[in-house]
Amino acid sequence: MPLIKIDDIEFEAPAGQNLIQAAASVGIEIPHYCYHPGLSVSGNCRMCLVEVKGPRGTMAQIACNTPVADGLEVQTQTPTVKKMRQGVMEFLLLNHPIDCPICDQAGECGLQDYYMQYGLYSNRSTVPKVEKAKVVDVGPLVVLDQERCILCSRCVRFCGEVTKTHELVLSQRGEKTRIETFPGKELNNPYSGNVVDICPVGALTSKDFRFKKRVWFLKSTNSVCMGCSRGCNISIDHEKTRTYRYRPRFNADVNQWWLCDEGRLSYKQLHHNRLDSALLKGQPTSLEEAVKTASKLLQDAFQQHGREAIVAIGSSTASLEDNFMLKHLLLQVNGPETVYGPNYDRWGEADNLLRLADKTPNTAGLKLLEIDTSADALEQNLNSQVKLVISLDNDAEALRKLLSSTQAKVVFLGSQASPLALGADVALPITMHAEHYASYVNAEQRLQKVSQAYFPTSEARPGWKLISEVFKPLLSAPPLYADVEDVWSILRSKYAPLANLTYYEIPDEGVSLAPKEEAEKEAVIAAHES
Amino acid sequence: MKPVKIKKVQREELNFWEKTYLVPIFQGMSVTAKHFVANLTGSIDKVNVDYPEEQKVMPKGYRGKHRLTQRDDGTVKCVACMMCATVCPANCIHIEAEEHENPEIEKRPKIFDIDLLRCVYCGYCVEACPCDAIRMDSGIYTIFAPKREDFVIHKDQLLQIKPQSEFAADARPKQGMPALPGHSAGTSSPQIFSPPARAENRDTEPMKQDSSLAPSKD
Numbered sequence: 001m002p003l004i005k006i007d008d009i010e011f012e013a014p015a016g017q018n019l020i021q022a023a024a025s026v027g028i029e030i031p032h033y034c035y036h037p038g039l040s041v042s043g044n045c046r047m048c049l050v051e052v053k054g055p056r057g058t059m060a061q062i063a064c065n066t067p068v069a070d071g072l073e074v075q076t077q078t079p080t081v082k083k084m085r086q087g088v089m090e091f092l093l094l095n096h097p098i099d100c101p102i103c104d105q106a107g108e109c110g111l112q113d114y115y116m117q118y119g120l121y122s123n124r125s126t127v128p129k130v131e132k133a134k135v136v137d138v139g140p141l142v143v144l145d146q147e148r149c150i151l152c153s154r155c156v157r158f159c160g161e162v163t164k165t166h167e168l169v170l171s172q173r174g175e176k177t178r179i180e181t182f183p184g185k186e187l188n189n190p191y192s193g194n195v196v197d198i199c200p201v202g203a204l205t206s207k208d209f210r211f212k213k214r215v216w217f218l219k220s221t222n223s224v225c226m227g228c229s230r231g232c233n234i235s236i237d238h239e240k241t242r243t244y245r246y247r248p249r250f251n252a253d254v255n256q257w258w259l260c261d262e263g264r265l266s267y268k269q270l271h272h273n274r275l276d277s278a279l280l281k282g283q284p285t286s287l288e289e290a291v292k293t294a295s296k297l298l299q300d301a302f303q304q305h306g307r308e309a310i311v312a313i314g315s316s317t318a319s320l321e322d323n324f325m326l327k328h329l330l331l332q333v334n335g336p337e338t339v340y341g342p343n344y345d346r347w348g349e350a351d352n353l354l355r356l357a358d359k360t361p362n363t364a365g366l367k368l369l370e371i372d373t374s375a376d377a378l379e380q381n382l383n384s385q386v387k388l389v390i391s392l393d394n395d396a397e398a399l400r401k402l403l404s405s406t407q408a409k410v411v412f413l414g415s416q417a418s419p420l421a422l423g424a425d426v427a428l429p430i431t432m433h434a435e436h437y438a439s440y441v442n443a444e445q446r447l448q449k450v451s452q453a454y455f456p457t458s459e460a461r462p463g464w465k466l467i468s469e470v471f472k473p474l475l476s477a478p479p480l481y482a483d484v485e486d487v488w489s490i491l492r493s494k495y496a497p498l499a500n501l502t503y504y505e506i507p508d509e510g511v512s513l514a515p516k517e518e519a520e521k522e523a524v525i526a527a528h529e530s
Numbered sequence: 531m532k533p534v535k536i537k538k539v540q541r542e543e544l545n546f547w548e549k550t551y552l553v554p555i556f557q558g559m560s561v562t563a564k565h566f567v568a569n570l571t572g573s574i575d576k577v578n579v580d581y582p583e584e585q586k587v588m589p590k591g592y593r594g595k596h597r598l599t600q601r602d603d604g605t606v607k608c609v610a611c612m613m614c615a616t617v618c619p620a621n622c623i624h625i626e627a628e629e630h631e632n633p634e635i636e637k638r639p640k641i642f643d644i645d646l647l648r649c650v651y652c653g654y655c656v657e658a659c660p661c662d663a664i665r666m667d668s669g670i671y672t673i674f675a676p677k678r679e680d681f682v683i684h685k686d687q688l689l690q691i692k693p694q695s696e697f698a699a700d701a702r703p704k705q706g707m708p709a710l711p712g713h714s715a716g717t718s719s720p721q722i723f724s725p726p727a728r729a730e731n732r733d734t735e736p737m738k739q740d741s742s743l744a745p746s747k748d
């Protein structure tokens with residue numbers, strides 16, 4: 001690896017890195033606008049100028065387009081470098097409208113941030129600013145303000161290189177240069193929201209988030225998108241108990257820097273049509289009362305009809321812990337061995353970037369728990385013998401129809417006030433991903449955890465907690481599950497891929513549960529050789 | 531244990547007149563009486579006013595009830611930037627923003643509430659406002675209402691409040707861009723807040739008012 005020296009720190013940087021990346025790896029920040037690790041290098045903003053020692057003496061070079069090379073000596077903090085940064089900032093702000101009071105980017109704006117360090121703090125310009133169009137509707141999710149744009153071309157490169165849809169273009173020349181959509185085109189690809197994240201200034205802002213909150217009021221919690229089985233890593237941005245937006249969180253193995261628009265808007269589920277109190281046949285009641293009723297239904301079904309009379313249905317929308325608790329406690333009380341978990345209606349579009357057809361986050365988790373996900377198997381077993389159905393967050397319309405044709409009582413634990421919840425004999429409200437600690441397994445066998453952003457505003461409790469409450473009277477020695485770590489202490493002992501893991505040790509970027517590829521290859525080779 | 535040392539202090543003895551307490555009483559009464567007579571005869575400027583028929587004129591800089599200033603056309607000047615709500619130590623300003631039909635202005639408050647019961651009249655909101663949209667120069671020092679909820683005043687009420695007549699001209703220098711050489715200092719408002727007509731410079735249609743853009747109700 002090349003040995004380089006940045007600001008008197010000598011270190012080996014992996015070949016192929018540029019100076020911005022290399023400097024970041026030793027904690028030196030080189031300010032930049034147009035460089036984005038997920039896009040090609042464009043080198044137009046000049047904010048990343050540093051001094052590099054070369055054969056012809058010390059020269060200014062842009063760090064984003066300078067690959068590390070053996071013996072490179074770089075200075076990032078000299079007075080010259082600072083002066084260059086100040087000069088670049090002055091140019092960038094020459095025609096900038098300084099809309100900060102009305103600009104949604106304020107608080108997370110590249111111009112504001114670097115101005116604090118490298119600003120000139122006075123205005124030398126005596127000519128009026130160039131005026132361009134404001135509040136331009138470029139697509140269903142994005143609003144453009146041409147005046148605020150610093151022409152870094154990140155958005156253009158995103159549409160060219162990542163989505164390959166080419167909607168945006170830098171048109172005209174000189175001070176008249178502006179971002180525009182091609183005539184007759186709209187920025188409406190399924191990943192358009194990402195340009196809002198990568199735009200370093202407030203030129204591209206989100207229509208959905210527009211004027212809803214100033215960003216400094218928001219707190220971020222690491223989580224995972226529930227939009228599809230890719231399980232893209234996200235930050236939940238919330239104030240108190242309300243989520244305002246999702247932003248993608250970098251994960252090299254899952255979503256890189258991106259998030260699809262569908263997932264981005266799926267935060268709305270957290271506040272839409274929630275089941276926020278326990279229901280007895282659609283009538284609100286206290287949680288204790290409902291849990292007691294559910295326990296009684298379960299006890300009666302067991303005593304009067306035996307284990308065949310009970311069918312349990314999990315769901316790939318619920319967490320690994322919730323599904324596990326359902327399966328585990330059923331086995332504890334000698335209930336049915338099979339838990340079903342078909343995904344009826346949550347299917348949608350897929351492409352080869354991120355989106356997958358299975359729009360539930362935890363199908364692989366059900367497979368791991370050996371839950372039967374075929375709809376046919378459930379249909380065959382839902383016969384007239386069945387007296388009680390427990391459904392964990394599975395509220396598909398198809399299931400409701402199927403249940404209404406049987407005489408079985410229904411205990412529903414879920415997060416949405418769906419027709420099934422309203423019609424169930426007992427409905428218990430459970431938390432969603434922003435409100436609990438839990439884990440999900442994505443389509444690539446990656447176990448990922450979500451963190452609690454805030455406490456539920458309603459009576460909702462984590463699903464595993466309510467399930468253990470319901471089963472409590474049936475167990476001779478009720479186990480005490482105080483938190484998710486207690487659930488994990490049993491969970492990991494039952495499933496080989498989870499052995500050696502504890503909940504709090506799951507890293508932020510998740511762990512792959514798939515058998516190691518090397519091991520696979522070796523096995524294949526060994527098979528050949530023998 | 532060490533023996534405690536006791537030091538005796540000699541108290542001053544009061545003389546005969548002092549023991550009667552009459553002299554200080556009459557001295558004090560004479561001050562009151564002097565003001566009483568002066569007020570009756572009107573020989574000095576009156577100290578008290580006939581409140582509430584007569585209102586006291588508050589000095590310049592007095593932080594009274596808030597008001598929202600208006601643009602030339604009478605609409606609200608505030609652009610809902612939330613600087614005041616952010617800086618407010620009592621957390622008593624509640625603002626919700628909405629789209630302004632004029633893309634030059636872009637943003638305005640849909641809801642602007644101040645809870646006067648929580649307000650500590652520190653004046654930070656006035657200092658923080660980049661648009662000179664909120665002021666406390668109304669000179670109103672009596673805040674009363676029959677119900678708790680009525681102490682929360684809303685945008686339309688705040689817009690109605692007038693500055694105390696003495697400060698009507700200007701209670702506070704208008705904020706503007708930093709002065710350029712050869713320009714008069716600090717008198718022009720920043721461009722974006724009172725923009726000149728410049729539609730001729732556009733070659734892209736501004737976004738239409740769209741109900742999906744309005745912040746949702748919940």
Ligand code: SF4
Binds near residue numbers: 106111
């Ligand atoms: S882009 Fe940044 S500097 Fe420009 S108006 Fe928006 S917040 Fe202010």
Ligand code: SF4
Binds near residue numbers: 148149203204
């Ligand atoms: S709109 Fe944003 S991302 Fe696109 S060129 Fe302008 S500043 Fe860069």
Ligand code: SF4
Binds near residue numbers: 655
């Ligand atoms: S005067 Fe102080 S406490 Fe009252 S609204 Fe303004 S900032 Fe808040």
Ligand code: SF4
Binds near residue numbers: 608610615661662
């Ligand atoms: S600081 Fe001024 S412009 Fe901003 S929200 Fe408050 S009153 Fe309105």
Ligand code: FES
Binds near residue numbers: 045049
């Ligand atoms: S980041 Fe290097 S030139 Fe823009």
